[in-house]
Amino acid sequence: MAKPESSRLYERVASDLAAKIAAGTYPVGQRLPSERELAQSYSVSRPTVREAIFALELDGQVEVRTGSGVYVIARAPRSGHAGVTDIGPFELLEARRAIEGEAAFLAAAQISDTELAEIERHLANIIRSPHDIAASEEADRQLHLAIARATGNSAMYASVEMLWMARARSPQYRLLSDKAHEAGVGPRSDEHALIVEALRARDPDAAREAMRSHLTRVLESLLEATEVHELEQARARLDAQRRRFVTGS
Numbered sequence: 001m002a003k004p005e006s007s008r009l010y011e012r013v014a015s016d017l018a019a020k021i022a023a024g025t026y027p028v029g030q031r032l033p034s035e036r037e038l039a040q041s042y043s044v045s046r047p048t049v050r051e052a053i054f055a056l057e058l059d060g061q062v063e064v065r066t067g068s069g070v071y072v073i074a075r076a077p078r079s080g081h082a083g084v085t086d087i088g089p090f091e092l093l094e095a096r097r098a099i100e101g102e103a104a105f106l107a108a109a110q111i112s113d114t115e116l117a118e119i120e121r122h123l124a125n126i127i128r129s130p131h132d133i134a135a136s137e138e139a140d141r142q143l144h145l146a147i148a149r150a151t152g153n154s155a156m157y158a159s160v161e162m163l164w165m166a167r168a169r170s171p172q173y174r175l176l177s178d179k180a181h182e183a184g185v186g187p188r189s190d191e192h193a194l195i196v197e198a199l200r201a202r203d204p205d206a207a208r209e210a211m212r213s214h215l216t217r218v219l220e221s222l223l224e225a226t227e228v229h230e231l232e233q234a235r236a237r238l239d240a241q242r243r244r245f246v247t248g249s
Contacts, residue, residue, distance in 0.1 A: 010051035108207035
């Protein structure tokens with residue numbers, strides 16, 4: 001029986017790039033085309049390309065070199081075959097933004113004082129653990145799950161819980177998290193405080209907007225933390241500086 005085509009865009013991109021690496025189109029030691037060029041070539045978004053690079057990086061086929069680009073380091077995966085993949089970290093965040101935004105809306109309309117007090121405790125744990133990533137991220141998870149429970153909708157809670165479970169098991173998300181931690185990215189207490197403030201006011205629209213804005217900023221900060229600064233960009237900046245020096249403008 002033929003294997004069904006993957007529905008994940010990043011897996012298709014990773015698979016095609018791996019095939020080209022194996023065929024020698026991109027030999028060992030060569031830098032891959034820029035993220036922008038790959039996105040245009042495959043007609044996908046740059047986050048999708050980045051998810052594909054994560055998959056190849058986990059398989060030991062490419063290496064990300066800060067300030068230079070992504071380089072091929074092996075023609076085949078270190079295990080002999082492509083590793084396990086899961087939901088891409090950026091598509092996971094997009095799903096969370098949609099679903100958890102609605103969860104916040106529903107929770108704000110009916111949250112009890114007891115439920116609100118629990119969420120405020122989790123917020124306090126985020127605030128008191130700015131330098132303990134593990135503790136603040138666990139408090140972050142508990143806060144989001146508590147909001148989902150406060151909807152009183154078991155299907156909504158199950159959906160949010162599933163997304164957090166997917167985040168925990170995804171090798172790609174774990175790699176993204178490691179890179180983000182190295183860049184100093186962690187849960188933001190001020191963004192969570194705005195969500196809690198809207199819940200406290202029992203304002204569904206404000207709660208939805210605060211949750212969506214928070215997850216949008218999470219997505220943007222993770223994109224920034226994992227940005228691969230291409231060699232061409234560095235050269236362009238250097239050339240611009242040289243021109244300004246020569247012209248004096």
